[in-house]
Amino acid sequence: MGGGHTGSGHWGSPEKEKGRFFLRANSNLYTSVHSELLSFRFFDLLHEPSQHIKPLNLLQPDILIAQPSMLMLLAKAQEKGELAIRPSQVISVAEVLEDSDKNYLTEVFKQPISQVYQCTEGFLGYCCREGRLHLNEDFVHIEKRYIDDENVRFHPIITDFTRKSQPIIRYEFNDILWEESLPCLCGSPMISLRCIEGRSDDSFRLQNKQGIWLTIFPDFIRRAMLIAGDDIPPYVVEQTEGAEVVVHLTCDELPDALINHIYEALSAFFTLKDLSPVQISIVKSSGHERGQKLRRIRRSFLSQLQ
Ligand SMILES: [Zn+2]
The missing domain is CATH 3.40.50.980 (Rossmann fold)
Structure with missing residues (x-):
């Protein structure tokens, strides 16, 4: 984040x-x-x-x-x-x-x-007694830049005049925040979130059959992995190339059934999105270096798209 x-x-x-x-x-x-x-x-x-x-x-x-x-x-x-x-x-x-x-x-x-x-710049949100994450609008002014067609996902644009040495003015974070539209039972009017979905630079960029690059938000990949089964070991799904995705699994063994379920779930999702063929590799590795932030859905492929 x-x-x-x-x-x-x-x-x-x-x-x-x-x-x-x-x-x-x-x-x-x-x-x-x-x-x-x-x-x-x-x-x-x-x-x-x-x-x-x-x-x-x-x-x-x-x-x-x-x-x-x-x-x-x-x-x-x-x-x-x-x-x-x-x-x-x-x-x-x-x-x-x-x-x-x-x-x-x-x-x-x-x-x-x-x-x-929270982030280096400060304290941006917290959970209320209802367990919902609210943005800290008491201290920072937050604007929303919606990044999806449904206007639920947004990047927060932060303005913080309380900082004397280095004011933050309309600084856009690349975190993908998912807005909760219903008011919270705690009564707080502050923007509340269903979740923090990940970072925009971790969204996959894949081409459809017409050659148009599409943004695939991390949650879509998460849901495809959920469909793959209840017994999926800890995973990292990484887009490594324009048409290549690697699934890292932390496990001792890779049974064929597990490989097939993941392969089928991801393929079905890519087909649904009408994407050009994507090569899916499934490997036994944590896909995560100790001390680094764990990003279960991430993109190492550098895309021209923002
Ligand atoms: Zn609340």
């Missing part, structure tokens, strides 16, 4: 540490809320995830904040009994929170999973 994180930080005194982070950066958002009542400890994502288990068991954090890929690793450790923590709040940041991951995390940590939408 918008902006990157750099560097890493570790601070806070052990006896009062309660909040627990797994972010590489010590961003302004969190350093600004450091106080007597609240203390944060940052963990470096480049470390082996298993190294976090013991300190977490000892410290028993009240709040666990991490990107979904790390929360998933911790939830698996919790399920196996290696990790035994009972945070009162679990917050997902920095990566797209997939529905399937959200459901699993909710089940393991026995609570709804909150989301914070």
Whole structure:
């Protein structure tokens, strides 16, 4: 999601540490809320995830904040009994929170999973008590640039006059936000979202049979993978060339049935969209480097289209 994180930080005194982070950066958002009542400890994502288990068991954090890929690793450790923590709040940041991951995390940590939408530029959104993500219009002015025909997906254009040194004026993020049209039960009038779908530069660009390049939003690929079956291992679907897609699967074995289901689901979707033939490769690999943000749907093929 918008902006990157750099560097890493570790601070806070052990006896009062309660909040627990797994972010590489010590961003302004969190350093600004450091106080007597609240203390944060940052963990470096480049470390082996298993190294976090013991300190977490000892410290028993009240709040666990991490990107979904790390929360998933911790939830698996919790399920196996290696990790035994009972945070009162679990917050997902920095990566797209997939529905399937959200459901699993909710089940393991026995609570709804909150989301914070933040970036280098600041704190852009948070979940209300109804569990819906609202944009932080109290502090930033947000305009919407719709990017689909239905006018539900948009890029936020941010203006923030509260920043004295470097005001942000009409800065467009390439995150794809999916607007929720119904008002929220919490009563907040602030823009609310069904989800953060991904980034525009991860949308696939594929040609139809007439040679016209089309934008395929990440959610379409996600839905095709959902149709492929309930037992699909963790995946990354990557567009590597103009007409080539690689499906990375984190698993020990690649049974033919699994390959066929994924191949059929993606092919059916590409046919439905009337696309020129797309080569689909299915490989055994995580498709993800530790320490990097996990983007389950991504495009490494550089397209001329914006
Ligand atoms: Zn709400």
